[in-house]
Amino acid sequence: MPRKCGGCDKNAILKRPKTGDALCKECFFWAFEEEIHHTIESAKLFSPGETVAIGASGGKDSTVLAHTMKILNERHGYGLNLILLSVDEGITGYRDDSLETVKRNQQQYDLPLTIVSYEELYGWTMDAIVKQIGLKNNCTFCGVFRRQALDRGAMKLGANKIVTGHNADDIAETVIMNVLRGDIARLQRCTAITTGTEGYLPRCKPFKYTYEKEIVMYAYFKKLDYFSTECIYSPNAYRGFARAYIKDLEKIRPSSIIDIIHSGESLSVKKDVRMPTQTVCTRCNFISSNDVCKACVMLEGLNKGRPRLGIGKLHKERRKWEEELEEQSKILSNGDGTTPLCCGGGKCGADGGGECGTDEGGECGTDSGGCKN
Ligand code: SF4
Numbered sequence: 001m002p003r004k005c006g007g008c009d010k011n012a013i014l015k016r017p018k019t020g021d022a023l024c025k026e027c028f029f030w031a032f033e034e035e036i037h038h039t040i041e042s043a044k045l046f047s048p049g050e051t052v053a054i055g056a057s058g059g060k061d062s063t064v065l066a067h068t069m070k071i072l073n074e075r076h077g078y079g080l081n082l083i084l085l086s087v088d089e090g091i092t093g094y095r096d097d098s099l100e101t102v103k104r105n106q107q108q109y110d111l112p113l114t115i116v117s118y119e120e121l122y123g124w125t126m127d128a129i130v131k132q133i134g135l136k137n138n139c140t141f142c143g144v145f146r147r148q149a150l151d152r153g154a155m156k157l158g159a160n161k162i163v164t165g166h167n168a169d170d171i172a173e174t175v176i177m178n179v180l181r182g183d184i185a186r187l188q189r190c191t192a193i194t195t196g197t198e199g200y201l202p203r204c205k206p207f208k209y210t211y212e213k214e215i216v217m218y219a220y221f222k223k224l225d226y227f228s229t230e231c232i233y234s235p236n237a238y239r240g241f242a243r244a245y246i247k248d249l250e251k252i253r254p255s256s257i258i259d260i261i262h263s264g265e266s267l268s269v270k271k272d273v274r275m276p277t278q279t280v281c282t283r284c285n286f287i288s289s290n291d292v293c294k295a296c297v298m299l300e301g302l303n304k305g306r307p308r309l310g311i312g313k314l315h316k317e318r319r320k321w322e323e324e325l326e327e328q329s330k331i332l333s334n335g336d337g338t339t340p341l342c343c344g345g346g347k348c349g350a351d352g353g354g355e356c357g358t359d360e361g362g363e364c365g366t367d368s369g370g371c372k373n
Pocket residue numbers: 089126138139140142143231232233234235362371372373
């Protein structure tokens with residue numbers, strides 16, 4: 001006897017990974033979409049009239065995100081102006097192919113698409129960066145630049161918010177990674193559904209409680225057009241271990257992903273723990289927790305042929321460069337000792353517009369959008 005769907009009279013064709021419910025296709029689609037609607041409503045993620053940029057990489061998460069955002073916007077009358085925003089990192093054989101998928105998605109979902117590229121923003125492609133720095137730390141560069149590129153693209157489009165396809169599995173992995181690294185600052189904010197409220201553009205994760213397995217199932221049964229090849233430069237090291245560890249935990253305790261997220265949400269940081277303070281980059285005026293933001297440091301390193309400048313918090317290369325900067329700023333500031341906000345020379349990639357990036361590490365996977373590394 002075929003099993004009946006838990007939501008209607010039809011036969012069930014799948015078992016939901018999250019709840020174990022046996023459902024037909026239509027009831028699964030409805031449950032999946034309405035849970036995301038519930039997440040959006042409970043966290044009051046959007047207000048009517050807002051322009052929301054969907055970070056679109058062509059991968060399964062962002063494709064399903066664009067699809068469900070469009071459905072929910074229409075079904076529940078959110079009143080949002082949705083746009084697709086993609087970042088071209090300049091990775092031949094990977095991003096060029098995935099961007100073709102995004103272009104098809106643009107037609108399929110009838111949403112406007114904007115693509116910003118590292119080459120046009122920084123004068124560097126990831127192919128060129130990897131040629132200079134090799135395959136170690138490439139994701140740190142890529143993550144910092146992507147975060148800034150998304151912000152700059154969204155600001156150019158007049159967006160009020162950015163949404164990314166980070167799912168429950170990604171967030172649980174990030175909690176574990178931050179615990180293992182002892183990174184209290186990131187641990188505190190990595191479970192937040194909205195980040196960046198202190199900066200220029202808030203970033204939201206409507207899939208915060210959505211399981212990866214269900215996203216794959218949804219894309220499969222809806223026959224969505226997505227790209228599933230891994231980046232050719234992906235080292236997959238630390239995150240890969242966290243992922244394998246959680247998969248093992250899930251075998252013993254199926255609720256592990258949600259349990260880890262809840263644990264992360266419930267952690268509070270002791271008052272005497274020193275947290276990074278938010279300030280603005282003295283070069284580009286963008287939000288940063290150091291005098292010079294990580295994007296500016298990295299770009300300077302690349303342009304000077306000293307790429308290690310941007311890696312590690314207190315690397316001696318960086319200290320040396322900061323001393324040089326101090327000297328420069330004394331000259332540039334007409335001798336009054338204050339540093340000009342932006343050099344305007346476009347070296348930091350900000351074109352003097354004060355839009356340079358933040359200090360998010362590329363490997364945090366929390367909210368750089370697109371890639372999970
Ligand atoms: Fe960039 Fe992701 Fe590729 Fe690393 S794996 S180089 S972060 S796209």
